[in-house]
Amino acid sequence: MSERFPILISRDDVIFPGSKKILEIGRRFSVSSVKAALDHFSKNLVIVVQRNKELDEPSDKDFYQVGCLTKIKFLGRDEDGCLKISVEGIKRAKILKPSLTHLKVNPDLDKAWYSNIEFFENESKPGTVKTLASFKEFVESKPAVFDCDSSEYKSILSALDTCTKSDLPELVDKLADLWPKNEMSAVEFKQKILEEPSVNKRLKIMMEMEYISDDIKNELDSRINKKVSKNISRQQREFYLRERLKAIREELGESSSKEALLNKIRQKLKQKAFPKQIKARIEEEIRRLEYTSSYSNEAVITRNYLDWILDIPWLKSSKDEEDLSKVKEVLDNHHYGLEKVKDRILEFIAVQKKLQDPKGSIMCFVGPPGVGKTSLVKSIAAALNREFVKISLGGVHDESEIRGHRRTYVAAMPGRIVRALKQAGVNNPVCLLDEIDKVGSSYNGDPSHALLEVLDPKQNDKFSDHFVEEDIDLSKVMFIATANYEDNISEPLHNRMEMIYINSYTGKEKLHIAKAHLLAEVLRESGLNDKELSIDDDALEFIIQKYTKEAGVRQFKNCLSKIARKVVKRQIMGEIEREHITLDKVESYLRYPRYDFTVKDEVMIPGVVNGMAYTEFGGDLLPVEVNYMSGKGNLSLTGNLKDTMRESASVALAFVRANEERFGLKSKEIDWNNIDVNLHVPSGGIPKDGPSAGVTISTAIISSFKEEAVSPSIAMTGEITLRGKILPIGGLKEKVVSAVRGGVDTIYFPHENSKNLVDIPEDVRSQVNLIPVKEYWEIYDQIFKKEPTTQP
Numbered sequence: 001m002s003e004r005f006p007i008l009i010s011r012d013d014v015i016f017p018g019s020k021k022i023l024e025i026g027r028r029f030s031v032s033s034v035k036a037a038l039d040h041f042s043k044n045l046v047i048v049v050q051r052n053k054e055l056d057e058p059s060d061k062d063f064y065q066v067g068c069l070t071k072i073k074f075l076g077r078d079e080d081g082c083l084k085i086s087v088e089g090i091k092r093a094k095i096l097k098p099s100l101t102h103l104k105v106n107p108d109l110d111k112a113w114y115s116n117i118e119f120f121e122n123e124s125k126p127g128t129v130k131t132l133a134s135f136k137e138f139v140e141s142k143p144a145v146f147d148c149d150s151s152e153y154k155s156i157l158s159a160l161d162t163c164t165k166s167d168l169p170e171l172v173d174k175l176a177d178l179w180p181k182n183e184m185s186a187v188e189f190k191q192k193i194l195e196e197p198s199v200n201k202r203l204k205i206m207m208e209m210e211y212i213s214d215d216i217k218n219e220l221d222s223r224i225n226k227k228v229s230k231n232i233s234r235q236q237r238e239f240y241l242r243e244r245l246k247a248i249r250e251e252l253g254e255s256s257s258k259e260a261l262l263n264k265i266r267q268k269l270k271q272k273a274f275p276k277q278i279k280a281r282i283e284e285e286i287r288r289l290e291y292t293s294s295y296s297n298e299a300v301i302t303r304n305y306l307d308w309i310l311d312i313p314w315l316k317s318s319k320d321e322e323d324l325s326k327v328k329e330v331l332d333n334h335h336y337g338l339e340k341v342k343d344r345i346l347e348f349i350a351v352q353k354k355l356q357d358p359k360g361s362i363m364c365f366v367g368p369p370g371v372g373k374t375s376l377v378k379s380i381a382a383a384l385n386r387e388f389v390k391i392s393l394g395g396v397h398d399e400s401e402i403r404g405h406r407r408t409y410v411a412a413m414p415g416r417i418v419r420a421l422k423q424a425g426v427n428n429p430v431c432l433l434d435e436i437d438k439v440g441s442s443y444n445g446d447p448s449h450a451l452l453e454v455l456d457p458k459q460n461d462k463f464s465d466h467f468v469e470e471d472i473d474l475s476k477v478m479f480i481a482t483a484n485y486e487d488n489i490s491e492p493l494h495n496r497m498e499m500i501y502i503n504s505y506t507g508k509e510k511l512h513i514a515k516a517h518l519l520a521e522v523l524r525e526s527g528l529n530d531k532e533l534s535i536d537d538d539a540l541e542f543i544i545q546k547y548t549k550e551a552g553v554r555q556f557k558n559c560l561s562k563i564a565r566k567v568v569k570r571q572i573m574g575e576i577e578r579e580h581i582t583l584d585k586v587e588s589y590l591r592y593p594r595y596d597f598t599v600k601d602e603v604m605i606p607g608v609v610n611g612m613a614y615t616e617f618g619g620d621l622l623p624v625e626v627n628y629m630s631g632k633g634n635l636s637l638t639g640n641l642k643d644t645m646r647e648s649a650s651v652a653l654a655f656v657r658a659n660e661e662r663f664g665l666k667s668k669e670i671d672w673n674n675i676d677v678n679l680h681v682p683s684g685g686i687p688k689d690g691p692s693a694g695v696t697i698s699t700a701i702i703s704s705f706k707e708e709a710v711s712p713s714i715a716m717t718g719e720i721t722l723r724g725k726i727l728p729i730g731g732l733k734e735k736v737v738s739a740v741r742g743g744v745d746t747i748y749f750p751h752e753n754s755k756n757l758v759d760i761p762e763d764v765r766s767q768v769n770l771i772p773v774k775e776y777w778e779i780y781d782q783i784f785k786k787e788p789t790t791q792p
Contacts, residue, residue, distance in 0.1 A: 005046045005069065006033040007098060007113040011053040014190035015068040016173040017089045017123070023047075025083040027056065029100065032112035034072070034085055036103050043072040046093050046117055049187060065095045066195040069117065092194060094118040120197040127168035127199040135168060135203055136160050139175065146178055153178060169199045176206060258294050262286065265306055273315040278470055282309060305407055308414055309468060312421055317428045317476060321385040322353050330383035335376055336513050341365070341500055345380055348478075362455045364436065364481040364489075367502030368616050370552020373482040374432060376502075381430035386478065389420040393447070394435035402450035404467035414467040417454060417474065428476035436493065437483035448490045455479060455496045484616075504551030504618040506737050506761055510544050511537065518557050526564035533567050535560070535581040542586055545741075546593035549617045551734075563589045598623070600712040600743040607704030610715035611681075611696035612739050612747075613688070614731025619738035621715065624681055624693060626700040631676025639681030642689035648719065649679055652697040655722055655776070656705075663780065665705050677701065692729035694720030695748065695776060699783065710783055715739045716748035724776040728752040733759040740767050747771065748779050 008023075008030055015021055025031055037045040048067035050058050074086035098115035127135070139157055146153055156174055163171060176193040179186055189205075196202045269282055285306050292299045321327055324346055331342045344363065365373040374390075381388035396402075404415035413419070420431055433455075439448050453459050460474040481497060483489055489497075505513065515537075523529060548555040563581060566589050570576045581589065598621035600610060611622040635653055637646055660666055679697065681688055695718040703710050717735055719727040728750045729735075737760070739747055751772040757765070773779055 004114060004116050005041055005044055005093075006036040006103075007067070007095070007115050008033045008037075008045050008047045009058055009063050009113060010047055010049050012049065012187050013047070014049050014177075014187060014194055015047045015070055015087065015089045016177045016190075016194060017068060017091050018170050018173055019089045019177045020073075020086065021089075022084055022086050024078075025085060028110050029112050031083060032110040034075070034083070035109060036106070036112055036114075037072055038075065040103065040105055044090075045070050045072055045087065046095070046115070047087065048095060049191060053187075060098045060100075063095075064191050064195070066191070067093050067095060068194065069093045069119070092120045092123050092197065094120070123197050124169050125197075125199065126165035127172075127203070129165065131200045131203055132163070132165050132168060134207070135172065136163075138203070138207055146175075150178070168203075172199055172202045172206070176202070179206075261303070262290060265289075265310065268310050272310070275314055278309070278314055281470060282306065285309075301407060301412075304412070305467075308418070308422070309470075312418060312468070312472070313425055313427045314473075316426050318386055318426045320349070320352065320428075321383065322349070324349060327383040331379055334379035334382070334517075335372060336516060337505075337509055338372075338376065338502065341376065341502065344498075344500055345383070349384065362457070362479045362481065362497045364483060364497040364499050365502055366483050366486045366499055368504055368551035368618075369484055370550050370554035371502045371504060372552060373502055374434060377430060377432045377480045377482070380478075380480065384430065384478070387424040387426050387429040388432070389424045389429050390432040390434055391416045391420050392434045394438040395440065396447050397440040399447050399450050400466065402447050402454070404465045406466050407469070412467055414465050415450075417463065418465050418468060418472065421472075421477075427473065428478070430478045430480065433479060433481040435483065436481040437485050437488035439490075448493055452492055452496065455481075455493065503733055503759060505553065506764065507541065507544050507741065508761065508763060510553055510556060511540055513553055514540050514556065514560070518553060518560055522557065522560045522564050525561065526568050528564060528568065532571070532578045533564060533581070534579075535563070536583070538583045539581045539586050542583055543590070545597065546595060547586075547590055549595040551616065551618050559590060597621075597738065598742055602712070604709035604712060606707045606709045607700055608712075609696050609700040609703060609710050610712060610739070610742075610744060611693045612715050612717045612735035614690075614692070614729075614734050619731060619734030619736075621739055621742040621744070622681060622688070622693065622696070624679065624696045624700045626677065626679050626697070626704040628675050628677045628704060630674060633673040634676045636676055636678045638679070638684065640684050640687050641681060642687055644689050644691055645681075645693060648691045648694040649697050651722060652694050652720055653677060653701060655720060655724060656698055656701045658722070659724070663702050663706070664784075665702075668705060670705060690729075691719040691727075692717050694718060695726060695779060698776060699779065702780070702784065706784065708784060711746075713744055714746045714748070714783065715742075715744040716779065718748070718750040718773070720776060726750045726773055726776060732756040736760050736768065736770070737764055740764050745769060748773050750774075 008025075010023065013021060013023060025034055033045065037043055046067050046069050048063045048065075050063050052058075052062065055062055068089045069091050070087040070089050072085055072087055076084055078084055094117065096116040096118060098113055100111050100113050102111055103109050103114070139160060148154075148157075152174070156171060156178075159167070159171065173193070176190055179190055192205055193202050196205060265286055269279070269286075274282065285302055289299060289302045289306065292302065327349055328342065328346060331345065335342075348363075365376065367373055378388050400415065402415045402417060404418060405412040414422075417431075420429070421427065424431075433451075436451070439451070441448070453463055454474060457475065460477075462471040463474045465472060486494070486499060519530075519535065523533060526533075543559050544556060547559050550556070567576070567579045570579070587593075600621065601608065601623070607626040609624050611624050613620050613622040635650065637649055641649070656663060656665075657672055660670065679700070681693075695716050698720055699710060699716065717729055717732075719729060721727065732749060732753050733756065736747060736749075745767070746769045748771050751774045754772050757770065771782075
């Protein structure tokens with residue numbers, strides 16, 4: 001009884017039962033056959049071979065009537081987008097009444113070949129003892145026509161000791177499958193084996209074919225010599241060999257595609273400029289590809305290598321913009337403020353212009369998320385008229401991501417540096433190494449070690465990529481790294497980069513950025529214009545303060561985008577034509593406020609003093625509360641304080657106890673061993689750490705024991721020592737901005753941080769009395785002794 005199956009017509013691949021093959025599918029009716037097999041025939045597909053491989057549209061008379069029923073194991077595409085399937089042969093199949101037609105159960109599918117199929121009854125019948133002995137003798141003689149060093153042949157050889165008559169059908173098919181394609185009449189021979197159900201006769205056919213293979217080779221050689229002799233006369237040896245090779249390929253039917261590929265590669269080599277040693281390497285690889293079979297793995301590897309090495313911009317550079325005034329104009333138009341960063345960029349360009357072969361330092365922009373580090377690098381590329389490429393390093397744990405894989409591996413490719421160069425198309429792009437502080441390490445190596453060579457101006461002119469295997473000059477690339485946390489950058493990498501700090505934006509700066517950049521960008525992304533949607537300054541400031549808590553402007557832009565989307569929706573529904581957002585309309589678009597910042601208390605309470613915190617969102621006021629009660633001399637710390645802050649509290653208490661007489665606490669007759677001091681910092685759900693609250697804690701302890709309140713309009717920051725010295729802290733700008741926002745008008749800060757006052761905007765400095773102090777006694781005298789203070 002026959003069954004109906006889809007048929008795949010192969011040009012020259014004969015499939016045997018038990019064999020596994022990967023086939024490339026291109027013709028429409030072949031693709032349709034594969035789809036039908038996958039969707040409607042349980043992945044079963046009958047494969048037959050054309051009589052003439054050159055035919056593109058074969059009829060039912062143009063292919064053999066015996067094929068092999070196979071099972072599709074895998075479907076995918078290669079790097080060129082070609083459809084590929086992996087199949088495994090099951091059993092021989094006779095083709096009965098094939099037709100090119102639509103599938104009834106799925107008429108939308110393209111036409112494909114279908115046929116009723118009958119199977120051989122005695123295909124798996126065991127051979128005779130004599131046949132088994134002949135087979136063993138034949139295999140052990142290692143016929144010259146086979147590649148006897150291949151793993152497939154060796155597996156057949158190793159099976160001889162244990163094989164029986166029942167194993168013969170499978171082993172003979174395996175051996176026939178090894179008959180090389182470059183042998184004369186390979187398809188006809190394999191097809192003859194496939195069509196023979198008797199294993200005894202199959203072996204006889206194979207042995208007879210081997211005996212005449214030498215005669216066939218001699219005949220073929222004679223034909224090739226005659227063909228070559230017509231094409232050459234007094235040409236050089238290399239030309240002779242090429243003509244001979246060409247004739248051989250014509251006999252094999254693989255001339256046209258391979259010659260076209262080689263010609264395309266040679267044309268690329270002529271069109272582009274390459275260093276001398278790279279050009280020699282490419283020519284060597286072309287020769288290797290020329291003498292390699294198109295069907296071998298080595299040919300695929302060599303072709304992949306040539307594709308990459310030809311696309312790398314070895315000598316192609318873009319011309320830099322050397323007019324500093326134009327560069328400055330572009331940077332000013334794209335970014336508000338950031339004067340230090342812009343000056344450093346202009347310095348870099350000036351040095352580039354001055355030197356013939358400059359090797360500048362590698363810059364690293366350090367700052368919290370959303371402050372514009374990435375967009376600034378893009379602006380630098382635009383200002384310099386250079387290409388921009390980005391390499392994301394966050395979560396990279398494998399060194400081969402930077403240096404590439406060895407080309408011997410399957411699907412090997414260069415590392416991210418070389419891929420970025422190919423993407424840029426020039427050898428002097430601006431290359432962003434994004435989130436360099438988030439590079440990790442694993443058993444596959446440490447990517448930061450590979451980056452050391454990339455970021456060292458004295459070494460990166462000879463960067464080594466494992467895939468390319470040739471030195472690559474990275475000295476013309478302008479590498480700019482970004483990081484959120486400087487402490488997370490490995491020390492060797494840190495030493496190779498110049499740190500440029502981008503601080504958080506003040507509310508006024510965010511307002512200016514919104515009016516100059518964000519609103520226009522949001523309107524463009526939403527399809528609106530400035531007449532259809534406008535937002536006044538009061539509304540923008542309210543959004544900044546109540547709906548965002550960040551150092552940069554990402555959340556701010558998201559809020560503006562949300563408003564724009566709602567306006568567009570109301571427009572489409574016909575509710576409004578235009579909208580002007582005022583302060584009282586903000587909540588109708590963004591709902592209730594999400595955040596609030598800390599403001600000073602209106603009531604003076606002993607033991608409560610304002611500190612200042614530096615956070616990833618900028619800064620905030622940090623009230624410190626102290627009281628005491630009867631106890632056993634313990635210091636109780638609450639408010640989710642981490643180790644460094646706990647140590648600061650211990651130092652502050654020790655400092656106060658050691659100087660209780662000077663602080664006027666001696667008269668209180670405090671029995672320190674019989675009281676417990678309690679220190680609390682509100683917002684216990686937020687972890688707090690750092691030494692900068694030392695002076696605040698000391699003041700709160702003194703205020704609590706003296707029962708004298710400190711004005712809530714005063715805030716302070718600084719690390720304190722046991723001797724009362726005040727050491728410098730970080731984030732002064734963010735702390736001052738947050739304190740002024742919270743209503744503070746007087747701030748005590750470490751004298752050594754006076755150099756950081758230039759970072760604080762003038763409009764903020766004008767609202768507060770900033771008092772630098774070297775020792776705690778200066779704070780004590782001015783707060784508790786009421787000595788006058790002056791702004792320096």
